[in-house]
Amino acid sequence: MTRMEQDLSFSDPQGHRVAAVLATPASETDRIAVLCHGFLSGKRSATNKTLTRILNAQGIATFAFDFFGQGDSDGPFEALTTTRAVAQANTALDLVRQKGFSRLGLMGSSFGGLVAILTASQRRDLTCLALKCPVVDFAEELRLTLGDAEMAVWQSTDTIPNLMGGTERIRLRYAFYEDCLRRIAYEPAKTITAPTLIVQGDQDECVPLHQSQQLAAALTCPTRMELLPGADHQFTKSADFNRMTTLIADWLTAH
Numbered sequence: 001m002t003r004m005e006q007d008l009s010f011s012d013p014q015g016h017r018v019a020a021v022l023a024t025p026a027s028e029t030d031r032i033a034v035l036c037h038g039f040l041s042g043k044r045s046a047t048n049k050t051l052t053r054i055l056n057a058q059g060i061a062t063f064a065f066d067f068f069g070q071g072d073s074d075g076p077f078e079a080l081t082t083t084r085a086v087a088q089a090n091t092a093l094d095l096v097r098q099k100g101f102s103r104l105g106l107m108g109s110s111f112g113g114l115v116a117i118l119t120a121s122q123r124r125d126l127t128c129l130a131l132k133c134p135v136v137d138f139a140e141e142l143r144l145t146l147g148d149a150e151m152a153v154w155q156s157t158d159t160i161p162n163l164m165g166g167t168e169r170i171r172l173r174y175a176f177y178e179d180c181l182r183r184i185a186y187e188p189a190k191t192i193t194a195p196t197l198i199v200q201g202d203q204d205e206c207v208p209l210h211q212s213q214q215l216a217a218a219l220t221c222p223t224r225m226e227l228l229p230g231a232d233h234q235f236t237k238s239a240d241f242n243r244m245t246t247l248i249a250d251w252l253t254a255h
Helices: 046-057 082-098 111-120 138-157 176-181 209-218 239-255
Strands: 005-013 017-024 030-038 061-067 101-110 126-132 196-200 224-227
Touching: 005 111, 017 046, 017 082, 030 046, 030 111, 046 061, 046 101, 046 239, 061 082, 061 111, 061 196, 082 101, 082 111, 082 176, 101 111, 101 239, 111 126, 126 239, 138 176, 196 209, 196 239, 209 224
Parallel strands: 030 061, 030 101, 101 126, 126 196, 196 224
Antiparallel strands: 005 017, 017 061
16 A cells, blocks of 8 residues: 545635645554645645655645635635634644544644644644744734835735745735734634644744744643754755754654
């Protein structure tokens, strides 16, 4: 027997189609990690693919999906909100439980980390949570990244610069920012019961380091924080990327 990948889709609470991929190891398992990708990324990100390879080899399945308006999922990206993404993450967890997986881990990268924190705060059926450079207060990060002038342009045009480096502006409604103001995760994090790992580079140029530090202080569950010296937001150095994915895979495997 060899590991299997199955493309599938499910409907979120609003009836939007969400594209996903279920990767199962060669042997039968009741263990699975649901993977939440970052902003302007997708279910087959380098992090998700690497974690899937490592975890499948350890006998753990993975379930990755595209958030609203990204990858192969329904919806215009401009209508994305954190609230909508959390609803999709909750539906994904419910779906894998219906498929017979009983030991559920949750992992989130950057924006997916924010979604994972908020989702984990609402559930008691997770065995662990792993966060890669998680956004905790996206509204603050957006203000710091864009500055006052760009925030004003966003409010008047419903567009933002391409935060991944492209030249074309991206349509994203200012309502996304207003929703982020209502979805700051420090307080919700206090109710998380699943053991939680935070991994971040100490040279992260996107997510302020104080957000992860404040998150670690807010958590009341068993918590481990790993700061990688010299690592940036994308973990662009191969040694940093390997260290980050190994830490997360080991955490998910151990729990």
